[in-house]
Amino acid sequence: MAREQFNDLLWFLAVAEERSFTRAAARLGISQSTLSHTIKRLETRMGVLLLNRTTRNVATTEAGERLHQSLAPRVAEIEAEMASIMEYRDKPAGRIRLTLSDHALHTLVWPKLRDVLTDYPDIKVEFSIDSAFRNIVDSGFDAGIRLGESVENDMIAVKIGPDWRMAAVASPSYLAARGTPLHPKDLIAHNCINIRQVAAGGLYAWEFEKDGNELRVRVDGQLTFNGSYEMVDAALLGYGIANVPEDIAAAHVASGDLVEVLAGWSQPFPGYFLYYPSRRQNLPAFRVVVEALRHRT
Template identity: 45%
Template sequence: MDRETWNDLAVFAAIVEAGSFTKAGAGLGVTASALSHRMRLLEARMGVRLLNRTTRSVAPTEAGDRLFSSLRPAIDEVTAALVTLNADRAKPAGRVRVTTHRSAAFGLVLPRLAGFAETYPEITVELVVDDGLVDIVRSGFDAGIRRLPSLEQDMVSVRLDDGVRIAMVASPDYLNAAGVPMIPSDLQRHRCLNYRLPTAGSIYRWTFERGGQTTTMDVPGGFVTNDIDMLCEGALAGLGIACVIESQAAPYLASGALIRVLDDWSPLLPSNYLYYAGHRNLPPALRVFIDAMKTAAPV
């Protein structure tokens, strides 16, 4: 068998597994149109139609299904052999591409990367910070980190923390001029700094918890941003009251540059999870990255 046909058979198997040219192309790093062209050439060489195509999906014909059933064991054996070969190296190597939201990037991943880099110098970690929701398979990521409600379906997940508290903060000058809110409804008489959710596009509704009771509300304000760092900066500049991650405000609270308000109403955000597509043979570089992220995680 010539090399071109062998390569195209591997591509054919990837398309059948993905169920679409687009998803297969994302995993292989090529366009859907290029895959469609290659499959037409393969079908022409073999003299049989292998795939049924629609505008939304692709599925094997009867002949294609028989071919895929024959190819699958061979591909599994080759994949397992390559994974074993890579695992036998003295140190795992390669690239691990991870998407995460900003607070997890700074609060969870970065503190664990120094030791990881020293132990695995041949692994490159590409950390893409994006507060929006991301399809990790379609976008070519090995793993993602998001809070529990935002996890993608059908993923293997690992908890990384117990959740973090929210802090509502403002500058001393602002509070001296506007007064200190004592209960959440007092915020209706204040300027608040609002956050626009990246994926939904809506304004985040502030949440308050006390005595087992949870309340959410829209707050007034003349400032909106989609950058969580700008919330703290706006509070420091005296624009009003910001709702931020507790660890994000900690240095400013310690120095007195910001003052916390409504502390006994501060809610706990859901836990962060690292998640990845489940499969039997994880690349060694991804496996040790997952282990490193779990090391400091709560049990």
């Protein structure tokens, strides 16, 4: 059905409900002559008389009443559904898919979101744990969470956490048996617990910096993981030296179960950012998540 034909039906419905061309025209914001011409056109197209007109009132014919009874509930249903859909502009609701690392989820994202989401039961969040940098548009994600240095320039990026540093740690028993490295290059002679970076297609080269001197050291060892928490567990068991985010090793260092080495070579760097295409920022549910995660100093 052409759009103008659908409008004809809506205008007929207004006349049938108001039982007056004058009131219906005022309700629709059109002239009475335009409305009268439209109803005549509808009757001609359908081949039946829909309205009985007198100088005092307007009443539906039998055919007109049948059309009215058929149209009214359907239009009301459409209007109700439209009103429900329009609530998405103001009411935070819907599903949000995020890609992020296990470290970002456990130390930052979940602690910030878990209390907020209880206030918004209609917001559904899906967390996809992945260390690779994803093209979130092609992969069907609403946003990604990665370190600031990894975010592409064409994305909106919101800082969601403080700067942090890596810490090279090992158990006291391992260091007693193998010695303590004093320079990053000493790691080449050690059993190091590696992590594989899917995005880079290989093993992570450990990064160090001191007094403006930057070094990248490719280490080797018996174990390779794709998650930092497993690396900490292996280091606690004496399998070697692990280079992990400082915060997940801090408690073990404080208790003496792990010892940090090369501390002077581990400098802070920009922390996690939420990145997303600009078209996502107008959705109420997405705005709730962004504001909950935003880093505030």
